[in-house]
Amino acid sequence: MLQDAIDVYAAKQPVPVLSVHVMTGRVRARVPYGVNRTGPSFDVLPALLKQSSTTTTTIDLAS
Incomplete structure (x- = not known):
């Protein structure tokens, strides 16, 4: 697990029963x-x- 992902997850304020996935x-x-x-x-x-x-899911990093 990457440290920045761990830091973001630890700092988030969860909202009950809601989830988002944002890619920009x-x-x-x-x-x-x-x-x-x-x-x-x-x-x-x-x-x-x-x-x-x-x-x-496996990702092919070479392509």
């Missing part, structure tokens, strides 16, 4: 993976989901 401008991957999580307690539509799910 050109995104440059710094690690060869991405992680997406959804679930009834931390997704945008908590009433729609019955269980949590985590997906890890």
